[in-house]
Amino acid sequence: MGRAPCCDKVNMKKGPWSPEEDAKLKAYMDKNGAGGNWLALPHKIGMKRCGKSCRLRWLNYLRPNIKHGGFTEEENNIICSLYISIGSRWSIIAAQLPGRTDNDIKNYWNTKLKKKLLGKFKQSNQNPKDMNQIEENSYSNTLSNSTLERLQLHMQLQSPFSLYNNPTLCPNLHPFQDKMTQRSMSGSFNPMVQNEIPFPHTKQEKDEFYKPTSPCDALQESSSKDNLVENYYNYSSVHINASWNNPMDPIFLPKKVEGEKNNVGIQQVCALQDELDDILNDKTMGYKPHEDHIAEFDCFREMNSSNDNLIWWYNDFETKSSATSNSSGFVNQSNYFV
């Protein structure tokens, strides 16, 4: 027994909306709103449309203050940052971009941004044999396309010119995150162990975490600690769902390169957390990146600046593959945590 359809699909009109339908829906919505029942709405206004279709049309097209196309550099950066951090949570990403809909951002990402950032890599025919090996790799096959894309972007951002590797541009870590970063650099950090996930667990850690470190934090300190805890865990749940409950998720994988003093992967994740934390908790009254931030965090220029970047992913696999006798870079990396 399948779920009953949301409406009578036989008599429902599908496909593009006519100007008359738009006008009808808009007039009703302007006057009455959906009234909490989208499914009943088409019947009320005498339209042969599914309620879900009406809702979608309203939210994505007819709603006031909707912007279409013309994404700015700032919006590009926000989308990139959030996608790398939380993945395809389009509704969350859209919530940070006033006037943008999740559908719009999703389409924009799939048709423009993703190709700009990843296209060169995928189109390059270098080492096709090795690419096949990557395809056949058992671990990479267990990753979703979204995760693989995030891995590629994540590693792309490890360029020395990337924002998150530039101490003058990278947001300061919260002392708690900094501490966790140091722990990860010292080798004592193991994300396979639940208690190692950088949440404040003990009373001492929680006190340290919530200690004000800036005027903005001090402002938050004035609100109740319960709210802070709730906000932090609400925010954290985004990360848990996105990757932290899956230690194999690439965004969670620190880059382990012999001789590297800083664990860049963890720092990037912490920086993204910090940034996203600000956004989600509205500390910045809306995302307003510094001009230098925008100028330097320019993925596209990075991609175009060096042909070396075209083979960054392959090289990373090579590095890890040669580090041990195991031929699979991914397997090596996953074994690192076991």
Added chain:
DNA sequence: AAGCGACCCAACCGCAGGGAC
């Protein structure tokens, strides 16, 4: 001018979650 493929984006679909009963 016609054919073809690539690209774009509005719209659809199925699923998950939450609230009401």
Added chain:
DNA sequence: TGTCCCTGCGGTTGGGTCGCT
């Protein structure tokens, strides 16, 4: 507590458009 219904979300589809040959 379980079921039903509705909403919201993310993945996918397919028709329109554009550019190349």
